[in-house]
Amino acid sequence: MKYILMHRETVVAVLSVNDISGTVYRVDDVLQPAHLPIGLYAPDHKELAKNLNLWLAGRTIPASRSGFHRALEDLQVQKKLQLSASTLMMKCFALSLSDQYWLNPAEQPLEWSKVNFYNNDFSEDVGNILFGQIPQQDSIDLASPCNTSDGWLKKKWKILNCQRVLVKGGSGMAQQEPFNEVVASLLCRKVGIPHVEYSLLFEGDKPYSVCPNMTTDRQDFVSAYYIFSAFPRADGVSAYDHFLACCEKLGIPDVPERLQQMMILDYLICNQDRHFGNFGAIRDAVTLEWVGFAPIFDSGTSLWFDQYASKIDALADAPAKPFAATQQAQLALARDGLPALNLAALDDCKDEVLAIFEQAHFGEPNRANILVDALAVRCKILQAKQ
Template sequence: MNLKTLRELKGVSRKELAEITGISFRSIQDYEQGHKDLSSAKADTIFKMSRALGCTMEDLISQVDLSALKPSELTDLLNDEGERSQVHKAVGPIVFNLNPADEHPYILMHRDRNVASLVMEPVSGALISVSEVYNKELLPLGTKGLDDRLKAWWQRRAVPITQGIMQKILERIEFVTPQAYLLKNLGLSMEDCYWVKPAQSDLTWRDVNLFQNDFDDYVGTLQFAGLDAIIDFRNFDVRFPSASTHGNMPKTWVIQGDGTRSLVKGSKNGNTQQLFNEVVASYIHRKQGKFDFVQYEFSAADYGHGQQLTVSSNAFTGESLEFIPAADIIREYRKPDVSPYDTFVNACAKNGLDKEQVR
């Protein structure tokens, strides 16, 4: 019923909505009258309607009945991020009703080695199923044995929707989910050498990897520059590392003159405390002189709105050194009645690291 409520709030008729979205008048009528379940519609159907009505996909399929609200109350709710989150909590994960014709075969790769055959849905970016595992030893840590673990790994790999203004960026560049943006970028990351290749493609690791090939992280830059200038990134045959950069603070990647890849991190909502924390922690580690660490330094970036305080750090990963999150190590080795901390320490020791140094 929320479709009708939001459509009327926007002042759009069914006929006009059909013309704007390309969805048939009859389908819109069926969704509004309950003859069809909108939450089971294809991802792009929900996305087109949300774009036309100026709301989110969650607003349309929420189980919270918006029709009981007065127009003024509804407008206030949709404009208030805190109140809106209460609506979204009632939705839970969005699960799309996928048509087999929309499913595309991909291969999970580690550099140029085949790891597993995957079935992906390009609109939502969802990993639907794992058809075959070619090399169990090369599966990402913590994903062996269950398809659901690999699906969860794919979801975690995508940039968080909460990072800076990423949700607004994805809406503007017309990606339904972070996973759709990740799939467009072939799942590439600055953390490791995994990627996904369309099954019929002749692409190689050398063609696409972010460690050797130049890139301009246009999407990451929008975290700092704002949404003033948007172009259709969906038609770009380029890779953006921001599709798989984690954390909630605004971030972008730059390539220095000598080819060094550097991560630039900004502040969120004007809170610069984390930036100072990164630099202070780097200073303490440098004084201790005991361990390798990721060093952050203050920097100033100007993306068209004056200088902004940022911190930057050079990438420590590459083709010969990959990053494995501690959470993945714990997920792989965790046993009942063993704390996450002890699990991590024991796993590191099992794989050749000095136990006391890890502690």
């Protein structure tokens, strides 16, 4: 079936796509190469089709998503619906709340103004299904931005008070990640790092983090992965230097300062999972001009979330991503950013952090206090390096 790759209202390319699997088996024409997703340009249509398939695969719910396979099984048993991550993506025409790209059926074309999730209501059916709640009604509306959300933690998009928000859960016994997101927001506010603001939401006895969408209806979030892939990496060039060079060639402003701030925060909270998919830059989808580095988001896999309280050691070095294997080594890349941050503001945050963690039911005695004390030690270490 023919689909038009659209960038908002701009016709980018004509594609032949399997509308069940979402596989691009041929690129028929490219009309606006400048509007192709960053990092996907290829010298021939065959290579572009390969790149588009990898890109579209990234717009599907990953197999590792908590509860996803169980949700699909329940749908098959209770509703006789056989769905996959790819068919869910195609049900919403690959529309997202992260950027303005989508697939428009060529034979029955749709209007951006009537289908985009930024300005139109969307069903909560898919989000509820992903949270283990199969709708009672016979008819299920599968048009949802949840279909194109990535990440392994349970999550869903909702409209709350006319605002698009992402609701995300935790993992393991402690379910600590939502609380970590709120603590990371607090620390960013204290020291002056641009960030997405997180709050807590409880549904039943389960904690979730809630954050507003960071893009508008004319902005694209471009992940660091695609920025990093925009140009070939020369032999002997570090990942850090190559990423900075790519940003400079693309014209993304203020990257070194903002990248250093991100790595300083990750050192402070021992973030173990700052991969190339959860940071990046924001671009204007109409003018193609860069707005700048994206605000910090997705900091939940931190603060010893997967360790028993008795094993937490604030003085120990910790694994890091994406530019070095340890937090100490990565902080060395960010030292120039330390003087610009108000690290003295961390002195009075201990009670506020404790108030956040005390809302949790960690299942371990005194875990909240141990976490607060460990974070306080990290604050002192970072201040001493300033």
